[in-house]
Amino acid sequence: MDIPRDKLLEIYERMVTIRKFEDRVHDEYAAGRIPGFVHLYAGEEAVAVGVCAHLSDADSITSTHRGHGHCIAKGVGVNEMMAELYGRATGACKGKGGSMHIADIDRGMLGANGIVGGGVPLACGAALTAQVQGSGVVAVSFFGDGGANEGTFHEGLNLAAIWKLPAIFVVENNRYAQSTSVKYASAGGDIAARAQAYGIPGVTVDGLDLFDVYETTGAAIDRARAGDGPTLLECQTYRFYGHYEGDTQGYRSREEIEEYRTNHCAILRFRNRVTEQGLVAADELDAIDAQVADAIDAAVEFAANSPFPDASEVTTDVYVNYQEVI
Amino acid sequence: MMGEERTLTLGLAIREALHQEMERDPTVIIMGEDIVGGAGSDEPGAEDSWGGPMGITRGLVGKFGHNRVRDTPISEAGFIGAAVGAAATGLRPIAALMFIDFFGIPMDQIYNQGAKLRYMFGGKAKVPMVIRALIGAGVNAAAQHSQSLYSIFTHIPGLKVVIPTTPYDAKGLLISAIRDDDPVFFLEHKTLLGERGPVPEEPYTVPLGVAEIRREGSDVTVVAIAKMVNVALSAAEILESEGVSVEVIDPRTLSPLDGGTILDSVEKTGRLVIVDEDTPRCSLATDIAALAADEAFYSLEAPIKRITAPHTPVPFSPTLENAYIPSPEQVVAAVREVMAV
């Protein structure tokens, strides 16, 4: 599948934005400027970006506790994202959600999720809306290898399969769930193969290769839009940082992390391929790197200079309408 | 030195109770996500590198082996349901749910199965199991990792609910919970795990259903739950300087609840303030207020006051979370209000 030049540049920009955003959040967190629990997506960029490159704001995605990459890939702005992580009133969720609940419903980003497997049925619901309304949009659920062991995964796949929902289930198999290896936790070893049980296609994808993700997702989306039902994609990938910020990572070696960072970096791989094939010039990509670096600096400045929400905000947004007299 | 007491953190007191009970009783097993850690890795040192939240369960696998100490997939309905089934057939499982907020996933196995088997089977079954989980706000963990939720389990007949607030109680209550023949929720407030206090080395029990008077006083009774005990004690300090004598009661177990200790205190002081980090509707605060209204009405000299979180999810931003959690100042204000009557 040929990707138009403009699209290649956009894809690169999104991947670099995720990487630089996460690197910066890592530093900001270490400096004590971001509170709470934070899980970084660096290393896995090709999955979110390769999938979301096919989507418009009208298509929906559901995400995980590791949600910053999905946000950026879906077009959420880094200013409101950084402000959300900082807990500021200008954040994407007015400071109410934080990293684990970052969302932008206008962009079809139905939220990071603090509950493993929590997004799978929600994506079925978004696909149900599309089917009932005949809107032609699709829903994508991103979740981890660990998430594929929740009942919600199995129930969601079965439901989507019997109703032929326009859904794509994207497993981000980064080999670990917290400290637990997928080799221990996943019976059968092959998560994509679970699709067979539900009579839908299951495809193993090199999640570190943007082009592989892009192509397989394209086919899955065509199938979904044609009314032929859901697809399960197992994208094999790797996270560069610990499970959460503060993780001492005794369960994997420094060499393993270094090996992935140096030899299996999805961004480097993309860069090498498009420049070697003469699709894009290296200095164009350099210019994007510089722009993104500025944008991330600006996002931090925006966040740091934004006010905290007023305490009165605690009780707003619980309901649409709630009259109670006590 | 004679009489020098050994101290432990609340988290390590829990670890010691787990070790001692697993040693004492071979039917005790423990399972949960990453309670060992490094499962499936060939990396030297990977095994036991996680040890559950705060590393509390680290060291168990080395002593008791993988047959009794199991990492699980992220499948709470599966492994907590398995704990119910194992409990009904001869084991004493301890299931680690990590954050109480995840209870929704295994809840059917807990409340339709575990809590009711004995009753439905005419008293012919028992389900001796413990579910350990972290509760509470205060670390900006946001809406799905900060809830209290203990009122939900307290509401369900067949379940017991325990919340230790000191390291001493943590060890003694956990040992009681493990030896208890009914399903027990053992809830650990995440901001209390690092609290240090005296803990005897030998195994001992603290009985379920017995409250503890944390501070004696004569003017007003403050019943406080989980971390709110510390909030109430801070408030009591402030109030002492104003000449108000506050009695602080820590129920320690919410089900069964030691209503006697609470009512005796209310009869003595004539005033009751309840401090509960949970949301206010159908809550422990409401439950305890109803108890006092029913049983100690004629002793009350002022209306009962409840200080709780608002009827909202737990917000992320520090300014919002600080406003959400009941504060010593709110307790002081409530006590002043009832004292003014």
Ligand SMILES: Cc1ncc(C[n+]2csc(CCOP(=O)(O)OP(=O)(O)O)c2C)c(N)n1
């Ligand atoms: C229902 C539920 N159980 C457990 C957790 C705790 N938890 C958070 S992330 C995580 C591991 C998830 O692993 P995976 O699905 O592979 O995603 P990854 O972190 O690797 O991206 C666990 C166990 C949770 N948040 N929700």
Ligand SMILES: [Mg+2]
């Ligand atoms: Mg994973």
